[in-house]
Amino acid sequence: MKQFKNFGFGTQIRKSPFFEATVRWGAQEFSVYNHMYIPRDFGDPVQNFWNLVNDAILCDVAVERQVEIIGPDASKFVQMMTPRDLTNMSVGQCKYILVTNSDGGVLNDPVLLRLGENRYWFSLADSDILLWAQGIAVNSGLNVTILEPDASPLQLQGPKSGEVMNALFGESIMDLKYYWHREVELDGLNLIVSRTGWSSELGYEIFLQDESQGDELWEKIMEVGTSFGLKPGHTSSIRRIEGGMLSYHADADINTNPYELGLDRLVNLEMKEDFIGKAALHRIQKNGVRRKQV
Template identity: 70%
Template sequence: MASTAAPGFGAQIRRSPFFDATLRWGARGFSVYNHMYIPRDFGDPVANFHALVHDAILCDVAVERQVEISGPDAARFVQMLTPRNLSRLSVGQCKYVLITGPDGGILNDPVLLRLGEERFWLSLSDSDILLWAQGLAVHAGMDVHIHEPDVSPLQLQGPKSAAVLRALFGDRLKDLKYFGLREVDLDGIPLVVSRTGWSNELGYELYLCDGSKGDALWEKIMAAGQPLGLRPGHTSAIRRIEAGMLSYRADMDMTTNPFELGLDRLVDLDMEAPFIGKAALRRIRAEGVRRRQVGLEIDGPPLPGPNTTFWQVRSDGDPVGTLTSAVHSPRLEKNIALALVGTAHAALGTRLEVAMPDGVRGASVVPKPFYDPKTDSPTGHA
């Protein structure tokens, strides 16, 4: 007989301000990200995917911890962290950035929010950038203050998310631009709302600025959104892989550089401002990379779920790379994946093999993203 025991939670792992609400609303499984529990299971992941792409879902992503950098030298310090040119980042804007180490490897890929002339947030992927930034500040000779504020984001994603936002705020946010942000108040609950998210669908992130009001905020959003089709959910591996969106520690880490991932647009080696990893990235660009990230379509029946380990990619039986993320897309009716392979094997149409736990399957290198909502059509092979 199947066990009905409730999941166990340790006191050493942090809980989000929305933790109890997610349990009430059906969260069945959690994982740990940035030293905090994150809901990963609200039932059928395919149903979660369809809710995301047809209606709207609300996700607890408080694990996206914020590093706040403030002070007279905050802008100069933030630029030191990233190879992306921030000279045109205005107050009220966000940018997707990379944080690089001395050897050009990627330490994190946060969304950067500029809340004031001297106040920034880094909305983090899974790594300890707070400690990295605080350590750099010790010897940087800059006037900055770096800490983790009481800020916990929710993601409201899907085509009906704008209608849900309107039900909550009226017309106050109707002109919020893509990658824009605004500080607002919802019945006494302080928030920063940005038009961002990890789904490649229309969506918003609501950054709660008072952790004691997490339960109230969740219930307000669900009460306003349920009549519009809103459901509790979790970030969708299916949708993000369709979009070719990267997951830190899966598709990249500190041993991966931006050029291998095709993220050249996030690197400005010609700007005058110094940043960590600049010399290394100049050398890598001059020498060229030895591997590249590619999209794969994997032969055979639908994968039972996303991969939980890295799978070896082979050519004629010889290892040539690593599959980092894989899933079956019910919309495309294909097994799709992201992989890092040697440049000699990265050309579109190249046939490869993937060593999976249940055996070896054939695969083809195809374009990314696999699905582009701007054209409302798949971009992979027919």
């Protein structure tokens, strides 16, 4: 991998609310994801891996932009966007889903949060699902509003992350089950926390809901976390490959279908509800796939 001397920060690419904090805490290399900078190196990726698997790391993943679907037809609209059966999804739950187009091609693999009866967030990989969702809404006849909310997640991941969460939010947070979320407060900051992440380790995501408070939130977490061994870090490519987790664009794109990815479990062709790509995926399943990732 060739390394280049300089990486200039332009005005066309957004900075995360945690950008200044990550620079202060040693971020040395950035990439771009969803039109935003993401720190990719705090000096030593291998050390970052060990920090993650032995202790805990705090990662700026504000690049996981949220798309909010809200309105009386939100549930119907969200089901239309994914082959995963959402019939039994409760308020407070998260689900890992695929978003497919009419050809069954994968457009994104977000975590979906159901925040209220008629309110959802897609926590996105690197593609403009805001445009896709607004596009399919145009002639859908469904009553929904689709927007990008002010929401920026951090990932707190690693075996010690539970202890850090306990120290930050109190004992009650230990009840939070895998792939559930809830609203919490931290010294006046209104947050949403979920037990999700991209590490295959115990982990949490903490969604800031006011971008002016990025510095404050980062420092509060690091201050409490340091005694548990918490380090600033970045989502680990080593761990995610080990964990068999998908990286959109690297492992999948619009020309890849769920079966080629071995993600059959995220597709339900038997459910009554229709979704975009259902007919195409039926056809693909019947004919068998030509290639498969292992």
